[in-house]
Amino acid sequence: MPPSPPVTNGADVARLRQDLLFSALRGIEGSSSLTFAIFEELATSIVEGRLPPGHEVNSMDLARQFNTSRTPVREALLLLEREGLVIVPPRRRPFVSPVALSQVREIYEIRASLYALVSELVVQRATDEEISSLWRWQKVLENDAATGDVDGYFWHNVGFRDAEAALSRNGELQRRLSSLGLQMHRFRHLSLSLPGRLLNSVADHERLVRAYADRDVALAAAVSKSLVLRGLRAIEASGRF
């Protein structure tokens, strides 16, 4: 996948969303298309909250719903389990995995660390051109923040992060982050809903890209990390969970 050119048209956020949800998983999608289609469908439903935590997902109902046999459904459920979206207890009915605050914190900690790595690698490996392409994402984010478009901001932010990951020249890293992102999108709505959060975040992004341009490894890593952790603190402060 090329470094994802920035999007200026704010209308197709939906397409961006669909692209980014599975960005890194697309390549693998081993197995048949049916299994993967079911996986994708279910993953989206879970991530977007249509299938709430704890909801039962038994293979018979799903098979009926998708007009298939249980075999591909079972395989999809296995994949979902590996992504942490579903729990499949032996001999019992599978259900959508619950989200605990403790887990949210765990995932954010990991993300913070990995994005710090991404930033280090970007500083070391990205060309000036590529870095300036991040400036364009930055402009889009500023615009979203100015107009208060929270949803647009969120997805453009994901796009920015994904573009960074691509510039790190580390495919494994990209894949792991995408998998973590899938988990994280489940509680995304919590992290950006606070007043003032958007503007803070924009400022952080600006500092980050500037650090890239200055080729300042330490600063870039630090900003990148704090950017993620700020999101975590926002969730904790929101009092939900």
Place this chain on the structure above:
Amino acid sequence: MPPSPPVTNGADVARLRQDLLFSALRGIEGSSSLTFAIFEELATSIVEGRLPPGHEVNSMDLARQFNTSRTPVREALLLLEREGLVIVPPRRRPFVSPVALSQVREIYEIRASLYALVSELVVQRATDEEISSLWRWQKVLENDAATGDVDGYFWHNVGFRDAEAALSRNGELQRRLSSLGLQMHRFRHLSLSLPGRLLNSVADHERLVRAYADRDVALAAAVSKSLVLRGLRAIEASGRF
């Protein structure tokens, strides 16, 4: 799982190995035991090199070999693919995934970053008692290095790392590291075979545990990271791949 008490008896390295290979994956093992048994068996074979990269693993042969139908085999193959040990091209025969130096580097970079995180968290969260339990691992490692027991050293090292991860109080992190470890064990024999490597590594471990005892976050993280990266450099220097 409790913080894995240090082992002084060097005889049962084999048991340690079996325990550690799947440490974090054990808990999840959703699905049936048959699928997971096949998964474990194949994963071990791949990791230990009995199934070399590129080797075909088609579901019919495996089903015959395990005396089952193809269904559990297919499910196991899917899980193996998620772990990156197998590639399952649509409509084509699955095969053991190749290992490229580029991938080795990618994985080591990620591990370095995550173990730095582990060390930060250990400093912040582990009790004095827990840290002193790491000293006991350290003693075992010193002994292995002194007697030149490379295999023992390797597995005790993995045990040490696993114990650290447990002390980080971050289950997700533990799981991701275990998954990465599975991948990494495939080229483990490369990283410790160089002369002098063992003693270097022991010294690093000592510095690390000392940093824990001193509650020095920055130093612990730095040492932890460099410990992993040193392994990478050893592999690169070995000239293989």
Place this chain on the structure above:
DNA sequence: TCCCTGGCAAGTGTCGACACTATGGCGTCG
């Protein structure tokens, strides 16, 4: 009333079968 027990329904794990597709060898034709 509450607990225990036995049976029932729903759902899982596994199986063997079947159609479809990729692959490699063979014959055909330029």
Place this chain on the structure above:
DNA sequence: CGACGCCATAGTGTCGACACTTGCCAGGGA
């Protein structure tokens, strides 16, 4: 003599069936 296309074969993806397990409910005994 080499390239191209056809065909058999091996293997995949999917299906429906079946036995076994689990959780639940009703009925009977304390």
